Amino acid sequence: MRRYALLLAFLLVVSLPSNSRGEIVQHFDAAGNLVSAPKKSLPQSAHRSQKYSVAQSLGLRPDVRYEFYPVFGRTYAEIVKSAEENGPYDRKSRKRQTSTFAWSLGWSYQLSYTTEYDEENDKLHIDILIHDIDLFYDITVTLPVLTDDSSLNDIEKELWKNYIAVILAYEHGKVKIVKDNTREDIIRRMGEVVYLMLDGEQEQDAEKLIERAVREETALIGKQTVMQIQERLDQYGKRGGGGTDPNVRKQSEEKQP
Numbered sequence: 001m002r003r004y005a006l007l008l009a010f011l012l013v014v015s016l017p018s019n020s021r022g023e024i025v026q027h028f029d030a031a032g033n034l035v036s037a038p039k040k041s042l043p044q045s046a047h048r049s050q051k052y053s054v055a056q057s058l059g060l061r062p063d064v065r066y067e068f069y070p071v072f073g074r075t076y077a078e079i080v081k082s083a084e085e086n087g088p089y090d091r092k093s094r095k096r097q098t099s100t101f102a103w104s105l106g107w108s109y110q111l112s113y114t115t116e117y118d119e120e121n122d123k124l125h126i127d128i129l130i131h132d133i134d135l136f137y138d139i140t141v142t143l144p145v146l147t148d149d150s151s152l153n154d155i156e157k158e159l160w161k162n163y164i165a166v167i168l169a170y171e172h173g174k175v176k177i178v179k180d181n182t183r184e185d186i187i188r189r190m191g192e193v194v195y196l197m198l199d200g201e202q203e204q205d206a207e208k209l210i211e212r213a214v215r216e217e218t219a220l221i222g223k224q225t226v227m228q229i230q231e232r233l234d235q236y237g238k239r240g241g242g243g244t245d246p247n248v249r250k251q252s253e254e255k256q257p
Helices: 001-013 050-057 076-086 154-179 183-191 200-240 249-256
Strands: 020-026 065-071 101-119 123-146 195-199
Touching: 020 200, 050 154, 065 076, 076 123, 076 154, 101 154, 101 183, 101 200, 123 154, 123 183, 123 200, 154 200, 183 200, 195 200
Parallel strands: 065 123
Antiparallel strands: 020 101, 101 123, 123 195
């Protein structure tokens, strides 16, 4: 009997007339602001060339875009100094970084809804369903690249490899913070956007008002999510020291057997 009741309830739900607003796309920068969605592109394939072989051998992620800046030197110490002096300038810290991390978050979803007019109270009740949620991330990591290692001996080459490995591990830790456990929380919060009530006189503009209300709710979810992620990134940076931390060189040297 219980199975029959559940089946009947399911059939009633799926048979309700519904309206669909099609795909809605929103994109947020690292401050949580709504921005125009960038053109979708694959991570740069330039790192497959020979001069980036050190970074590639350490495991570049397929879901991250990598950019490189050249460093020079005849010894390991000179190359590290070149990275520390010529890395990208960070406006926030007002320092040069040996590596940088940039990210943004976006999503698309489908919006469907059903309406019921309450004549007694002159209200329009709307049941909302956000579905087919697709998240996308735009993550860029900038790294130093040594274009000519012919002057280095084997020990110095290994030191440089370890130096890049430490930086990559640090930056990939940020990637995990941005992407791990994000999807479940976003889907859960969007699933809580289920109801809206309008005045009866607004019925004529209901479609536009419903979409606007849902967009505002999901924009708030996006801003709060980005701020939470950014807070975790800031805490991680304080613990890890960031790309200018002198411990990067120390850790790379400690890897040497």
